[in-house]
Amino acid sequence: MENTSFLVTARKFRPQLFKDVVGQSHITKTLINAISKNRVHHAYLFNGPRGVGKTTTARIFARAVNCLNLQDGEPCNECEICKHSLDGRSLDIIEIDGASNNSVDDIRKLRENVKFPPVQGKYKMYIIDEVHMLSTSAFNALLKTLEEPPNHLLFVFATTEPHKVPATIMSRCQRFDFRRMELTDITGQISYIAKKEGISIDEQSLFAVAKKADGSMRDAESIFDQVTAFTGSEITYSKLSDALHLIDEEFFFAITQNISESNLKEMFDLASKVVKRGYDYIETLQGLLEHLRNLLAVKITNDTTFLETSETQKTQYLEHTKLFDVQDVIRMIQFISTAEQQIKYSPQQKVRFELTLAQLAYLPKSHSINELIEMVKSGKQFPQDVSNTPLIPKMEPSVTKTISVANEQVIASKKISIDIAVDENKDSDDEIKLSKKSLRFIKKEEIEEKWDLFLDKYANSQYQLTSLAHINVEFVDNGLLLFLNSEVIYNNYTTSIMQSKLKKIVDEFFDGNIQINYKLDTSKENREFLGIKENKVEFEKHEKTEKPLDETKDKPLPIKQENLSDTDKTIINLFNARQSN
Ligand SMILES: [Zn+2]
Known part of the structure; x- marks a missing residue:
């Protein structure tokens, strides 16, 4: 039944092996070692932003500790126990959402259940997601179990806010910090998924999806789903920017170009474009800030390798650095940061936004002022x-x-x-x-x-x-x-x-x-x-x-x-x- 229906990408391409978990090898390697050497701890805390693989890793871990045919620390995914858990039928893996099961009663039930040994495998594993959502009394109840855990028991606590987890719990866990996904981790994975699905996607679109996901692989995958639902099997940047209501990056290059030419009319045109298309003014300015930050970084280092963007745009950045002095860019950044704050609280956002862009075209060039100051000094x-x-x-x-x-x-x-x-x-x-x-x-x-x-x-x-x-x-x-x-x-x-x-x-x-x-x-x-x-x-x-x-x-x-x-x-x-x- 499930095979014929639409499966969201995040589920369809969920990694089934440690080695397939993207960007967290510092954690998966440690876990593989612990399993291989049979030195598994009884409680783990997986900390990290949302959508970076905490639950996925916990599930692979749960299969690996019970797998009947372990392959170098990886679960075989073929034995009876692996299959049961992959189908979600395993009685030894219990997933609990901390946000909705946070009462003392819930934990008391858990404490009753942990006494029973695993049905199939060696371990019974509890995966408690969003563990920081548990109430204080629930934490206290949980602590009693953690103090004297039965040998067959394993806990994985996942959290995005480790500072809310009591120190008494924390100190009984091995803590793993999951990294925010690198942009290239995400573009690599989305590119892989697209290929598997027979969908063509250009480089600029890949970067746009990855950027919007902001370090979360799960978000990237659902954005990818959203875009393919809109564009079909061919994703181009213009279709994608329509689907996601993104501001075309060319827009920001047009802005800096016109600033360098002090082209007031064109700046007003660009501003009205934003207004007409209904883009958020603050988001637009934030995008412009990021653009200027890139420009500044390239200007200073004369290097584009660190830029989180496509090759075409890297070349474009190199070209644009010739238009400005470092201090010009810094001044623009300061000006926009201030304007952003003012627009946020202004009742006349539209007017202020337009004026901000217009004024950018007439910011004094620091270059000449510096020169003049030098001249005054030297007489x-x-x-x-x-x-x-x-x-x-x-x-x-x-x-x-x-x-x-x-x-x-x-x-x-x-x-x-x-x-x-x-x-x-x-x-x-x-x-x-x-x-x-x-x-x-x-x-x-x-x-x-x-x-x-x-x-x-x-x-x-x-x-x-x-x-x-x-x-x-x-x-x-x-x-x-x-x-x-x-x-x-x-x-x-x-x-x-x-x-x-x-x-x-x-x-x-x-x-x-x-x-x-x-x-x-x-x-x-x-x-x-x-x-x-x-x-x-x-x-x-x-x-x-x-x-x-x-x-x-x-x-x-x-x-x-x-x-x-x-x-x-x-x-x-x-x-x-x-x-x-
Ligand atoms: Zn197995």
Whole structure:
């Protein structure tokens, strides 16, 4: 009857010999030795995660100790006793589920029964599964048997939670720790089963099944059943990912590819794909974390042999490591870990998930920051002016011609702006909120327009910002540049407390992420600025030029004034400005 009906894979392919138990040879070898040398202990504790072969091993063990025709410690599986036990008809092997037979009465019954000798073989074996589920009084009753066990009696206790088993029981058992299955153990076994069943399965699918099983062979086998019921005799990765509702691993490669290209649009598309298909946001982020962890490991070791994935994907990982710096990957991992926590408890999971992916495309590249810090240390010049770079690129392509004020404090002020940037990256609690804001592009005109309102509100003694009204300010997109005309004011404004206080106020007022830079400018002109009514001066002029000008280059040239407006000329003269080359 049973031969013609469908047998689940886990039962059909249950190992019948010690040597067929996958991944636990450290245990099966010890048991074979004990049986061969006739030194069997009276109680064993099999500890280990679910589905790794504890009960299977116990059953083989039970047959082996009673087998009439033992083969090098293995049961013959042919003699009368073996056959009875394989058919589940043996009276000498008693399996008890600790979870449902955990009362004192159950154990009392057990204690009555253990007195009777085995019917057929040499030993009577009790296999108690989930033994940690027994009640304390049941354990006490059991202990009495364990203290003076009859010679014919054998116990195998199986548990996933050994710490819940009383020490008094534990100390009377030989303990075996079953290993969590290695991925290759599982892929090997599933591949073997597929071959036997005439089912074709590709390598990527094998790894996907094994990964989902998370170290449990039994789970892997039932996942395999689930997939074959859906796909029939040919398992391909796309069918499998449908059957198991898995996120295609290509998806994660697409994400890292688009991060490297800062492709915001594509990141939103990928996010909406997840939303549309109804994938769990947290699981998706966890998958992405695993992907980045792999990327990081390959990047550091330049080795893919340890990766739990197919050969095709190993090659893909090697390719992708070229896209990032180690610290870029670490930063992404930190960012996603934080976002994952926030999304978990957010009422707006969808929005936050989309923003998280979008923001990944604009995480600052640690590479360049490191370079810049190095440059500050060595006193070298910057390759370009990064201090005023808005967190998102300008919407319209524009070439900025900068007229620079003679200033010896450029390096110092830039160091401060870099420190701020680094601090912001560490400020993970508010990261989403902050970065959501940072996505807002604020034109310098908008900042300039509202600056007087800002001063009206904050440049007073209540906020201890009175001096702000007397400071020369340059407005840039998503940023402010404050020209501080004395060292006292400069030192006051550039303490970290003051900086974060001002930034908080400014960000709130302008509803965005405003980069504030400070320059100490003790030049005569700037000191005289106090006397000038108008405190907003245009420093930048957008013009199409072939060659972008760089303010940090040496030897500023005198500015040709023929083509400039009157305002520009006034400014140039006022600040004795030089044109950069
Ligand atoms: Zn036998």
